[in-house]
Amino acid sequence: MTLRDVLSNFTSFLIVSHQGLDGDAVGSSLGMGHLISSLGKDVSIIFPEPLPQKYLPLAGELSVLSEFPSQLSDSALLFLDCADPERGLKVEISRFLFVANIDHHISNTNFGTWNVVKPEYSSTGEVLAEILFNEGIEAPERVWDCLYLAIFSDTNGFRFSNTRPQTLEIAGKVLSRGSGPEVSSIFFSLSQLDLKVLGVVFTNMVYDPPIAFSYLPLSLGLPEGFDSDFIMNIWKNWPEPQVYLLFKEISPNSFKVSMRGRGDIDLSKIAGKFQGGGHPSASGCRVKGNLQEVEKILREAILDEIRRD
Numbered sequence: 401m402t403l404r405d406v407l408s409n410f411t412s413f414l415i416v417s418h419q420g421l422d423g424d425a426v427g428s429s430l431g432m433g434h435l436i437s438s439l440g441k442d443v444s445i446i447f448p449e450p451l452p453q454k455y456l457p458l459a460g461e462l463s464v465l466s467e468f469p470s471q472l473s474d475s476a477l478l479f480l481d482c483a484d485p486e487r488g489l490k491v492e493i494s495r496f497l498f499v500a501n502i503d504h505h506i507s508n509t510n511f512g513t514w515n516v517v518k519p520e521y522s523s524t525g526e527v528l529a530e531i532l533f534n535e536g537i538e539a540p541e542r543v544w545d546c547l548y549l550a551i552f553s554d555t556n557g558f559r560f561s562n563t564r565p566q567t568l569e570i571a572g573k574v575l576s577r578g579s580g581p582e583v584s585s586i587f588f589s590l591s592q593l594d595l596k597v598l599g600v601v602f603t604n605m606v607y608d609p610p611i612a613f614s615y616l617p618l619s620l621g622l623p624e625g626f627d628s629d630f631i632m633n634i635w636k637n638w639p640e641p642q643v644y645l646l647f648k649e650i651s652p653n654s655f656k657v658s659m660r661g662r663g664d665i666d667l668s669k670i671a672g673k674f675q676g677g678g679h680p681s682a683s684g685c686r687v688k689g690n691l692q693e694v695e696k697i698l699r700e701a702i703l704d705e706i707r708r709d
């Protein structure tokens with residue numbers, strides 16, 4: 401099976417990605433959406449959260465929905481950057497005749513009818529770009545812009561250790577087909593709210609080696625789907641901690657946890673214990689309890705994991 405087969409066998413497509421939209425989830429989904437749309441086919445993207453404001457221009461005229469249409473008809477379902485359909489939208493994938501699964505998470509369960517899962521790749525954007533190059537699929541400029549965002553984002557601007565020589569080769573080919581480097585300034589752009597949130601995170605920070613911890617209280621009134629990746633990326637420039645934990649209160653006594661790490665620790669295992677997921681050095685999950693309780697639970701799980709290594 402090739403992507404070309406998938407694109408020619410269906411006339412209608414639904415695209416989904418993971419909760420906690422990041423640049424790779426957004427870029428690979430919108431890129432695939434623009435590709436399908438350029439073929440004159442019907443496509444909708446279903447994002448579980450509002451698309452972050454700064455990425456709106458990349459969506460253009462694409463149909464972006466917050467839930468599945470009531471009529472699924474005979475659409476093909478495409479998962480991008482989503483390790484586990486449970487982490488995408490609540491939908492029974494058995495209702496679909498065909499499910500594609502394009503991803504780079506090591507925890508991906510190969511749940512699709514067609515699976516392209518490459519854990520050694522920096523991003524789903526890199527996986528998808530390589531498929532387009534290998535199959536000689538032509539695509540309009542905005543597809544490449546979206547894929548460049550995806551690669552740029554999951555490597556934090558080619559700074560993370562997931563940046564392989566091949567990542568840069570693929571990114572170079574993608575960049576030469578897109579509109580230029582504006583995408584990188586979109587990725588790094590921060591709003592006034594983002595800057596205020598940074599102040600709160602680093603004021604609340606406590607460092608109990610090897611774990612740095614901070615939290616964002618509900619009273620900040622952060623919008624749903626607030627993307628905290630930029631905080632973690634800035635935080636990680638401080639090389640001392642082995643693990644960085646950010647607790648974002650999403651309702652009373654309920655927290656979304658972002659985790660980053662360095663070294664041997666596999667944070668995706670810890671996130672997995674709390675029905676979350678991700679990568680060894682970047683993962684997330686949700687926990688319930690008061691702040692002291694949830695911090696203690698996560699801290700103990702992490703220290704256990706460090707001792708085991």
Ligand SMILES: [Mn+2]
Nearest residue numbers: 424481523524
């Ligand atoms: Mn990704």
